[in-house]
Amino acid sequence: MWIVAILLAACATKPTRPTRSEFQDIPVPNGLTYVPDRSTIIESPTVKAARLVYRGRIELESLAVAIRATLESNGWRHLSSTTSSNPTTTQVYEKGGNSLQVVFWETWWYTYVEVTASRALQVAK
Numbered sequence: 001m002w003i004v005a006i007l008l009a010a011c012a013t014k015p016t017r018p019t020r021s022e023f024q025d026i027p028v029p030n031g032l033t034y035v036p037d038r039s040t041i042i043e044s045p046t047v048k049a050a051r052l053v054y055r056g057r058i059e060l061e062s063l064a065v066a067i068r069a070t071l072e073s074n075g076w077r078h079l080s081s082t083t084s085s086n087p088t089t090t091q092v093y094e095k096g097g098n099s100l101q102v103v104f105w106e107t108w109w110y111t112y113v114e115v116t117a118s119r120a121l122q123v124a125k
Contacts, residue, residue, distance in 0.1 A: 023048075023050070023117055023119065025074045025075065025076070025095070026071065026074070026076075026100065026115060026117060027070050027071075027074065028054060028113075028115075029056075029058075029063065029066055029067065029070070031056045031057070031058050032054035032055065032056040032058070032113060033054060033055055033056060034052065034053075034054055035053040035054060035055055035112075038053035038114075039051055039052045039053045045121070045123060046120065046121055046123055047118060047119070047120060047121060048118070048119045048121055049116075049117065049118040049119070050115070050116070050117055050118075051114060051115070051116045052114070052115045052116075052117075053112060053113070053114050053115075054112070054113045054114075054115070055110040055111065055112045055113070056110065056111055056113075057109070057110060057111065058111050059111070060087065060089065060104050060105075060106050060111050061089075063104060063111060063113065064081075064089050064091065064102075064104050067091070067102060067113070068081075068091060071091075071093055071100070071102075075095050075096075076093040076094070076095045076100060077093060077094050077095060078091065078092075078093055079092045079093060079094055080092045086105070087105070087106065088103060088104065088105045089103070089104040089105075090102070090103050090104075091103075091104075097120065098117065098118060098119045098120070099117065099118055100115070100116070100117045101114075101115075101116045101117075102114070102115055102116075103116075
C-alpha cells in the first residue's frame with residue numbers, strides 16, 4: 001500500500017516539460033505540453049519557420065476561441081477558419097507579411113494544437 005502512495009507522490013511532483021514557442025508573439029496557453037517528436041523548427045539567415053505541436057486535455061472549441069482571442073490581442077489578423085467533420089479546426093492569420101496557421105484536433109485522450117508559422121528575418125548589412 002505504501003509503495004502505491006510513494007509512486008503517486010512521485011508522479012504528482014514530477015515537473016512537466018515547459019511550454020515553448022519559437023515566436024514570442026505567438027503565445028501558447030497554459031495546459032498544453034510541447035510535443036518535440038511531432039515538431040520541426042527551421043532557421044536560415046533569412047527565414048525562421050516552425051511546425052510546433054502541443055497537446056493537452058482541453059475542450060477543442062474553447063481552446064480555439066482562447067487562442068484566437070490571444071493571437072488577435074498580439075496583433076495577428078484572423079483571415080479564416082474552417083471546421084471539418086472529423087473534427088479538425090483550422091485558423092489562418094497574418095501579421096506584417098508573416099503567416100500563421102493553427103490546426104486543432106482531438107483524439108480519445110488529448111486535444112492537439114499544431115502551430116505552423118514563418119517569418120522573414122532582417123539580414124544585418
